[in-house]
Amino acid sequence: MAAQPPLLYAFGNLAIDRAAAIIRAGGIVAVPTETVYGLAADARNAQAVAQIYAAKGRPSFNPLIVHVADLAAAKAIAVFDDDALALAERFWPGPLTLVLPLRPDAGIASLVTAGLDTIALRVPAHRAMQALIAASTAPLAAPSANMSNGISPTRAEHVAASLGARVPLIIDDGATMAGVESTIVAGRTILRPGPVTAEMLGDVLPVMPGTTAHVSAPGQLATHYAPTKPLRLNAREAGPDEWLIGFGEVAGNDTLSLDGDVVEAAARLFDALHRADASPTARIAVAAVTETGVGVAINDRLRRAAHN
Incomplete structure (x- = not known):
């Protein structure tokens, strides 16, 4: 339909x-x-x-x-x-x-x-x-x-x-x-x-002495959140001293979506990364997320985080 x-x-x-x-x-x-x-x-x-x-x-x-x-x-x-x-x-x-x-x-x-x-x-x-x-x-x-x-x-x-x-x-x-x-x-x-x-x-605020107002390109509002710990992508199980963020059939210490729902995963992504960063483990692993719909954005964000 x-x-x-x-x-x-x-x-x-x-x-x-x-x-x-x-x-x-x-x-x-x-x-x-x-x-x-x-x-x-x-x-x-x-x-x-x-x-x-x-x-x-x-x-x-x-x-x-x-x-x-x-x-x-x-x-x-x-x-x-x-x-x-x-x-x-x-x-x-x-x-x-x-x-x-x-x-x-x-x-x-x-x-x-x-x-x-x-x-x-x-x-x-x-x-x-x-x-x-x-x-x-x-x-x-x-x-x-x-x-x-x-x-x-x-x-x-x-x-x-x-x-x-x-x-x-x-x-x-x-x-x-x-x-x-x-x-x-x-x-x-x-x-x-x-x-x-x-x-x-x-007219409201003077420009700071010695500088001029700086205009940056749209979309450069701020640096994306990145965990302080090393992050491994496409994991199927946790390695030594890793906190695993699961997705779908891959279970973990936490999960983005048990049902493999990319919209639910997007909603949970940053909270899950914060919890992983605050965990007692030294490293973070994340299961593969479907590269469809908003899953493309999730994977873009995770790749950026993994390379910081």
């Missing part, structure tokens, strides 16, 4: 209520922001976030931006210094993302941050995203709602054409205002240019 196309709902109470119900049930939906349309999931639910990666065909687990209702909600998740507060108070709600230290009790799934101790946060200005945050009562992880490496979507029909049945519901509120992704700032460094320009930022 052919997969069902996504349901498109014009912005309104019905659209928000149905989208929020999907979010609360651990699903994903597409929603407009003032920048581009995002593919949203509850940032506290690793299984839900794994569906984002699966739907996008994302090649690696890059950290995701988390959208929250206001500065107070952001402070419950991250630690703000004076610089970050100044930027937030000037540009939020709006198309500025701040990379900040993650609070240990934030409750954010480690898949969202790619296992890092920082988090990318934004308070969106768009009515649809704000309404969905309120109705779902969740911080929403939401990268652009398109296949990985595709053109970012600025209309609902762009999302439908790119993702099709991979997303069950799209909230349609017309074309987005900015049309490009948010500016990302860490400290006083621009990691990604966007609608909030360097000149606008400079």
Whole structure:
């Protein structure tokens, strides 16, 4: 039977209520922001976030931006210094993302941050995203709602054409205002240019003496989490002094998925690596993971970790 196309709902109470119900049930939906349309999931639910990666065909687990209702909600998740507060108070709600230290009790799934101790946060200005945050009562992880490496979507029909049945519901509120992704700032460094320009930022914070604002390529937000111990791939059993992370029929000290489910494996990946790194063994081994769907992203991440 052919997969069902996504349901498109014009912005309104019905659209928000149905989208929020999907979010609360651990699903994903597409929603407009003032920048581009995002593919949203509850940032506290690793299984839900794994569906984002699966739907996008994302090649690696890059950290995701988390959208929250206001500065107070952001402070419950991250630690703000004076610089970050100044930027937030000037540009939020709006198309500025701040990379900040993650609070240990934030409750954010480690898949969202790619296992890092920082988090990318934004308070969106768009009515649809704000309404969905309120109705779902969740911080929403939401990268652009398109296949990985595709053109970012600025209309609902762009999302439908790119993702099709991979997303069950799209909230349609017309074309987005900015049309490009948010500016990302860490400290006083621009990691990604966007609608909030360097000149606008400079009106709030002076550039550090002797330096200029640095712009890096998209996707270079931060170094991926890597364990401190040597990591061996495609293991079928634990070797001497190894902690084995299993998958499918390969059992271990821990497992990514007993059923060989790559979406479940993606949701568990970073937590499993952290547990292995904290174990009393000197080395880590990981069973082979199926190279299909989001399994491609899992294997990309594991290869990077093994070569660090």
